[in-house]
Amino acid sequence: MSVILDTLMLNTRQVVMTVNKPKRPANKRRKTPVTAAAPVAGTRTGSGAEKKAEISAATDTDAMSLLLSLTPSGAETTSATSSLLTVKNTKAVPQQKTSLATAQLIRRYHVLNKELSKCLARIDNARSRQLSTRNSPKTLTPEQRAADLARIAEIRQEMDDLGGLDMYQKASTLGQSKQRGGDSSKWLISIFKSYHPQLNRKTSLRLRLLDIGALSPHNYQKHSSWIHATTIDLNPQDPLITKMDFLEMPMPSSPEELFDIVCLSLVVNFVGDPTQRGEILRRSTRFLVSGTGVLYLVLPLPCIQNSRYMDHELLLEMMISLGYTTLIKHHFARKLAYYAFQLDDGPTDKNLDSSATRTTQSLFPKKLRHDKPNRNNFCIILA
Numbered sequence: 253m254s255v256i257l258d259t260l261m262l263n264t265r266q267v268v269m270t271v272n273k274p275k276r277p278a279n280k281r282r283k284t285p286v287t288a289a290a291p292v293a294g295t296r297t298g299s300g301a302e303k304k305a306e307i308s309a310a311t312d313t314d315a316m317s318l319l320l321s322l323t324p325s326g327a328e329t330t331s332a333t334s335s336l337l338t339v340k341n342t343k344a345v346p347q348q349k350t351s352l353a354t355a356q357l358i359r360r361y362h363v364l365n366k367e368l369s370k371c372l373a374r375i376d377n378a379r380s381r382q383l384s385t386r387n388s389p390k391t392l393t394p395e396q397r398a399a400d401l402a403r404i405a406e407i408r409q410e411m412d413d414l415g416g417l418d419m420y421q422k423a424s425t426l427g428q429s430k431q432r433g434g435d436s437s438k439w440l441i442s443i444f445k446s447y448h449p450q451l452n453r454k455t456s457l458r459l460r461l462l463d464i465g466a467l468s469p470h471n472y473q474k475h476s477s478w479i480h481a482t483t484i485d486l487n488p489q490d491p492l493i494t495k496m497d498f499l500e501m502p503m504p505s506s507p508e509e510l511f512d513i514v515c516l517s518l519v520v521n522f523v524g525d526p527t528q529r530g531e532i533l534r535r536s537t538r539f540l541v542s543g544t545g546v547l548y549l550v551l552p553l554p555c556i557q558n559s560r561y562m563d564h565e566l567l568l569e570m571m572i573s574l575g576y577t578t579l580i581k582h583h584f585a586r587k588l589a590y591y592a593f594q595l596d597d598g599p600t601d602k603n604l605d606s607s608a609t610r611t612t613q614s615l616f617p618k619k620l621r622h623d624k625p626n627r628n629n630f631c632i633i634l635a
């Protein structure tokens with residue numbers, strides 16, 4: 253696990269930016285960025301003026317398609333989360349890159365990702381309000397919408413200049429390297445060895461593990477006698493990892509497709525939108541064996557210990573509401589919070605689309621809990 257990842261703080265107010273945008277001389281500008289995903293036809297836009305004209309002309313266009321049209325490197329869209337991301341292949345992060353520079357890059361990427369989610373959510377919310385209540389006073393004015401869209405374009409450009417998701421992941425992988433403390437699978441393995449002592453005796457039982465947001469397919473390799481790992485990521489860094497957005501992953505249709513362990517290590521905080529964070533947690537229940545399934549959740553410690561809107565107790569309440577009534581174990585390391593929850597009570601509406609069965613009212617809305625200075629704004633909303 254990355255030591256540098258531990259420092260992630262998700263508070264836009266903390267952004268005193270220290271990562272400088274790489275400045276390229278005009279004659280050395282990237283021509284066509286290499287995209288991991290197929291470029292969206294006609295996505296490349298021209299000058300800033302052209303972009304602005306496009307923005308103001310497009311106020312009635314769907315925000316997502318417009319966002320894509322502003323995407324410098326044309327990422328493939330799946331869910332709203334992944335569509336936010338600039339995905340392109342970048343060169344490996346040099347090993348000698350200082351941990352400080354890597355940490356800054358990761359931190360900046362998080363901040364941008366979060367701001368992007370906010371702009372998009374504002375546009376999407378205004379749009380749904382407009383559809384439900386014609387001329388609602390709460391909808392965005394054309395100027396506000398244009399400002400948000402312009403900011404989205406700027407953010408995407410900066411993400412692209414930083415190297416996009418690919419560079420972020422390479423930096424994170426570097427952070428996982430042994431010199432910096434290794435990956436987070438170690439804590440999970442130690443829990444399982446004490447929690448399921450029979451596994452030490454190498455029975456034929458092989459646990460099915462789903463690693464969401466995996467940077468390496470090899471984290472569980474040396475335990476392959478008792479763990480079968482399925483690894484997915486929005487932008488796989490290895491051919492053995494499946495390119496998949498968890499929010500779009502088909503639900504298991506039979507017990508054989510369920511998992512014994514679902515890992516969300518530094519993924520929930522990576523997602524910028526608090527409601528989507530909650531959706532990821534809720535969705536995890538549908539992939540686990542009810543009664544025995546284990547969710548392994550890792551968050552930066554400040555998300556739990558230094559947020560205005562979140563703390564350990566609230567996280568437990570949220571998890572209990574989802575059916576994770578047993579906290580097998582948790583551990584606060586210097587910079588990371590580790591949790592292993594058991595899914596005692598699986599979802600009752602397994603065969604139904606979750607959104608169709610819920611009201612629009614949040615079970616756990618954004619609510620101030622610690623009104624103190626110097627706290628961050630990390631939040632999870634459970635709808």
Ligand SMILES: C[S@@+](CC[C@H](N)C(=O)[O-])C[C@H]1O[C@@H](n2cnc3c(N)ncnc32)[C@H](O)[C@@H]1O
Nearest residue numbers: 465467485486487496497498499517518519522
């Ligand atoms: C900070 S990295 C964490 C990597 C690794 N799990 C660790 O503990 O170091 C977050 C990863 O989550 C992935 N991710 C975020 N949202 C995702 C989603 N909806 N589906 C699949 N992967 C996702 C990102 O692509 C990124 O590689």
